[in-house]
Amino acid sequence: MAANDALVVIAGGGFGGLYTALAMADRRPHPPILLIEPNERFLFLPLLYELLSDELRSWEIAPRYDALLAGRGVAWLRDRVVRVDAEGHRLQTAQGRDLIYGRLVLATGGRPESFGVPGVKEHSLGFRSLADVERLQELVQRLRLERRPLQRLAVIGAGPTGVELACKLADLLGETAVIELIEQGSELLASGRSFNRDQARAALQRKDVRLRTHTRVLAVEAEALELSHEAGAGNGPRRETLRVDGVIWAAGSSASLPELHPIPALGSGGRLRCNDDLSVEGLADVFALGDGALALDDEGRVLPTTAQVAFQQAELLARNLLHSLASEPLESFHWNDLGEMISLGVGNASLTGLGVTLAGPAAFRLRQIAYLARLPGLPHQLKVAAGWLSDLRR
Numbered sequence: 001m002a003a004n005d006a007l008v009v010i011a012g013g014g015f016g017g018l019y020t021a022l023a024m025a026d027r028r029p030h031p032p033i034l035l036i037e038p039n040e041r042f043l044f045l046p047l048l049y050e051l052l053s054d055e056l057r058s059w060e061i062a063p064r065y066d067a068l069l070a071g072r073g074v075a076w077l078r079d080r081v082v083r084v085d086a087e088g089h090r091l092q093t094a095q096g097r098d099l100i101y102g103r104l105v106l107a108t109g110g111r112p113e114s115f116g117v118p119g120v121k122e123h124s125l126g127f128r129s130l131a132d133v134e135r136l137q138e139l140v141q142r143l144r145l146e147r148r149p150l151q152r153l154a155v156i157g158a159g160p161t162g163v164e165l166a167c168k169l170a171d172l173l174g175e176t177a178v179i180e181l182i183e184q185g186s187e188l189l190a191s192g193r194s195f196n197r198d199q200a201r202a203a204l205q206r207k208d209v210r211l212r213t214h215t216r217v218l219a220v221e222a223e224a225l226e227l228s229h230e231a232g233a234g235n236g237p238r239r240e241t242l243r244v245d246g247v248i249w250a251a252g253s254s255a256s257l258p259e260l261h262p263i264p265a266l267g268s269g270g271r272l273r274c275n276d277d278l279s280v281e282g283l284a285d286v287f288a289l290g291d292g293a294l295a296l297d298d299e300g301r302v303l304p305t306t307a308q309v310a311f312q313q314a315e316l317l318a319r320n321l322l323h324s325l326a327s328e329p330l331e332s333f334h335w336n337d338l339g340e341m342i343s344l345g346v347g348n349a350s351l352t353g354l355g356v357t358l359a360g361p362a363a364f365r366l367r368q369i370a371y372l373a374r375l376p377g378l379p380h381q382l383k384v385a386a387g388w389l390s391d392l393r394r
């Protein structure tokens with residue numbers, strides 16, 4: 001076996017990639033593992049709203065990779081994979097490195113999708129990075145200080161990100177701005193649980209968030225949105241120009257992948273079609289998981305793009321990588337739906353799953369504790385828990 005035949009390269013250190021690396025590193029012995037990730041810090045995205053509202057601190061939800069991986073037997077290269085030649089088992093990085101791997105994991109996640117709507121990139125904010133949180137905090141601060149009449153923020157997309165963000169923003173801005181939550185479908189949280197949907201609807205009403213369903217964004221401009229209201233039977237769509245002080249785009253995402261050769265089969269959202277052992281269809285010795293992978297549950301339904309899915313896939317993939325290197329049969333992935341939790345403003349949440357249905361401050365605490373147990377690595381979990389305990393004593 002040549003020197004690199006056993007090297008497992010993991011592209012992307014988010015939920016899928018980092019947890020695969022950590023799960024493999026827990027096995028003794030394990031093959032050499034190289035994580036390629038351009039960012040300095042892992043980001044625990046489900047708690048990003050609490051960073052925006054200052055309920056949590058950045059070191060808690062965004063630990064540094066060098067601290068997480070110290071002494072774990074995982075090498076980290078701060079770089080980005082730009083091209084993969086699956087037949088040659090080679091990859092190239094943005095900084096010009098050329099590497100040969102034995103097994104490759106594509107865990108490069110997703111990116112915001114504009115769906116071709118003009119002006120999204122130029123005039124709206126996203127919400128999936130530390131830089132996005134900073135930009136949004138600056139906007140909130142500006143609106144609080146300026147206090148001009150009829151200040152308005154628009155959040156586009158009433159999926160989980162849009163709903164959770166609208167609730168936090170409403171709490172942060174109070175009466176200084178109106179929050180418009182704009183959804184082209186007929187319902188908020190369309191694929192969510194009915195209990196959480198009811199709780200979310202009630203929370204939005206309490207906070208005076210204006211939910212507009214059946215409303216499509218045609219264009220985003222510097223200080224306005226062009227909207228089309230898809231009216232009921234008999235009436236054609238009605239257009240409206242809505243003046244806004246800021247737009248946050250939370251309308252959906254698509255897979256973010258490096259250039260791949262040979263070009264593999266892609267499914268909805270540009271996601272890689274995967275076999276049930278998480279190997280990528282048509283690319284030998286390449287595996288994928290998380291938001292960039294299109295995998296199915298036992299009933300053949302497409303799995304959602306959630307951290308919960310990526311986390312469970314990581315455990316299985318770590319085992320399958322070892323099986324694959326040992327030429328053993330691979331295991332199939334079986335999704336275990338543990339339920340759904342959403343935050344609904346400062347100190348408030350709703351959750352349902354595993355026999356528990358709860359809303360309000362108790363749900364908020366339970367959600368934080370559940371996520372504490374999911375933070376990467378025991379040392380980091382203990383450090384965060386110690387911080388929370390000392391906060392309670394103050």
Ligand SMILES: Cc1cc2nc3c(=O)[nH]c(=O)nc-3n(C[C@H](O)[C@H](O)[C@H](O)COP(=O)(O)OP(=O)(O)OC[C@H]3O[C@@H](n4cnc5c(N)ncnc54)[C@H](O)[C@@H]3O)c2cc1C
Pocket residue numbers: 011012013014015016017036037038039045046047048049079080081082107108109110127128161256257258289290291292305306307308309310341
């Ligand atoms: C604001 C927000 C809130 C969320 N809340 C929840 C929630 O409450 N519950 C839940 O289950 N899910 C939630 N999700 C979804 C969840 O975070 C994602 O499903 C999960 O992060 C997917 O994991 P991933 O590894 O595929 O991608 P990511 O976690 O996005 O990680 C991808 C990583 O790949 C890196 N990368 C990208 N391109 C390259 C490249 N070419 N080379 C090397 N590295 C690369 C990126 O820098 C990133 O670190 C939320 C998402 C967002 C944005």
